[in-house]
Amino acid sequence: MSWHEAATAAQEAAENGVGDEQEEQETDRLLNGGAGGGGTSGQKVGDRRGSVDKKKNSKETMVHEPAVLIEGVLFRARYLGSTQMLCESRGSKAARMAQAQEAVARVKAPDGDVQPSTEIDLFISTEKIMVLNTDLQRISDTDVRQDILMDHALRTISYIADIGDLVVLMARRMSTSHSDESCSDGDSQSGGVRKTPKVICHVFESDEASFIAQSIGQAFQVAYEVLNSQELLGDELEMFAKKETQKEVVVPKKAGEPLGIVVVESGWGSMLPTVVLAHMNPIGPAAHSNKLNIGDQIININGISLVGLPLSAAQTQIKNMKTATAVRMTVVSTPPVVEVRIRRPDTKYQLGFSVQNGVICSLLRGGIAERGGIRVGHRIIEINGTSVVAVAHDRIVNMLATAVGEIHMKTMPTSMFRLLTGQEQPQYI
Structure with a gap:
């Protein structure tokens, strides 16, 4: 998979991702005041700063090692500015490149x-992309920190373009509510006001522009190879769709x-x-x-149908059957204990x-x-064969x-656990 393909696949897979509220605040600050002011929070850099001065060929070998991308690599670049534009719904590569070129035209003098x-340091990892102030702050003899000017979770990045010696980083803007304004959602309603999804474009200049873009694409590839290696356990949709089940x-x-x-919710995250x-x-x-x-x-x-109903609404429907002399139900038989299997190659990957x-x-x-x-x-009942x-x-x-490795867990709805262990008295309907 090429870095362009990896980045595109990652963007499509991350359309429903939700970033930090802090990202919105940082972006607004950059749009209004540029990158001159330092952030209030710091990021420990340690030995990673040494990668800035390495030769390009040795850095190229290093960056394409998955473990290095998990830790993060550092590039020296110049931040030129940021601009905001409307987000094209399911835009093609050509349309996104056109937006990147427009961003350059707006920002470039x-x-x-x-x-x-x-002048900034551009930090790239499989979790986030950060823009750091180049001024080091020595905290102790062994600890130095850099101010964070910008911090974007990798899943919020929608496109990367290298145009000559310029890199354009495009990230989805968050809505003010908890819902995500993704490109695929079109306009969203909030308090009766229709909002159009937007993308923030950051423009950087570097002699290694092409390599920076490749490294970001490689970070996407490493991150999503882990996700794709995780099978969809239970295949719930198929199970519910089959008449024989x-x-x-x-x-x-x-x-x-x-x-x-007594009925309880199947749990948020169920298919x-x-x-x-x-x-x-x-x-x-x-x-x-x-x-x-x-x-x-x-x-x-x-x-x-009870599918998708809040628990209280489903309980009401069941209570309404009290006057009937026979109740017909369609059920899918599943064990009360849910088997969970997660593949985690290293502790550096978040469980999520x-x-x-x-x-x-x-x-x-x-x-x-x-x-x-x-x-x-x-409620987690067991982890790797050990009762918890x-x-x-x-x-x-x-x-x-x-x-790490293949993690086996057993869980069940907490209310069911409390009922079966006598911690709650059943309220029958």
């Missing part, structure tokens, strides 16, 4: 005029009698979000039917989720964790932080 510029269940009951079940059967009243109609099992995912009830006291709290959309079966709201039910939070975090 006319022939004969003095070109304002600021679905079963029709009819539960006879008396009018006015509840079904006697097909619906409710999961977490508990049954042993003397209720559902249990007496002998046709349902803990872990079954309910697709619809009496012809009403956070955990608090054994409960998965957040998840990076499209990352290796989601593809491996991680779901928000699930009674393990302290710090120990769980350490086990995950140091795990």
Whole structure:
């Protein structure tokens, strides 16, 4: 895969990525005041600064080593300025190159005029691209830092172009809300105001412009090779789509009698979000039917789809069946414990989720964790064959932080876990 192909594939795969709110603030500052002012936060540089003075041929060998790109490489360049323009929906390479050329025309001073510029260090890794002030701040005898002028997560970069000795870096602008203004989304609504997706174009000048662009493309390739090596575990869409995996269940009951079940959410990150059967009243109609099992995912009830409904709405639909004398359900039988398998070649690759006291709290959309079966709201039961039910939070975090290779986990919805372990009393509907 060429760096152009890698960058294009990465941009398409990252359309739904959400960057940091700080990126928006940094971009606004650059647009309004240029790169002259130093940032307030610092980035430890250490030995990486030494790569600036290496010869081009030795640097080229070094940069194309995946481990080096994970750590990050440094290039010396001159920052000329930034400009903002509308983001073309699914724009072709030619259209994006035209935008890059327009950005250069806006930023570059006319022939004969003095070109304002600021000397910077351009830091490139498989996680982010940063623009650093070249002035070093010595913190101690062994620690130096550089001010960060700009910080973009790699997934927010939509295009890279080298035009002569210039590099144009194009990054998606974030919306002011938590939703992402990606190029594929078209206009979005926020408070009744239609917003057009925009892209911020940063222009740099360097004798190594072509090599800088290649290095960014290579960073995309390394980052997404890891993602592509992660299989989509469970293949939920196929499982739900196949008729043979679905079963029709009819539960006879008396009018006015509840079904006697407890349902919980399948977990954010599920390919097909619906409710999961977490508990049954042993003397209720559902249990007496002998046709349902803990872990079954309910697709619809009496012809009403529950897929994608909030938990409260799904519970309301189930409660509405109280007057019926028979309830017909379509379910997909799945085990209550979810098997997770994540491939992580090195600890330098982020797993892409956070955990608090054994409960998965957040998840990076499209990352290796989601593809491996991680779901928000699930309780981790086991990591690589070791039970973590009674393990302290710090120990769980350490086990995950140091795990490499193929990581095996078992999880289940937290509410189901609490019901099955007697930490919560079931409220049957």
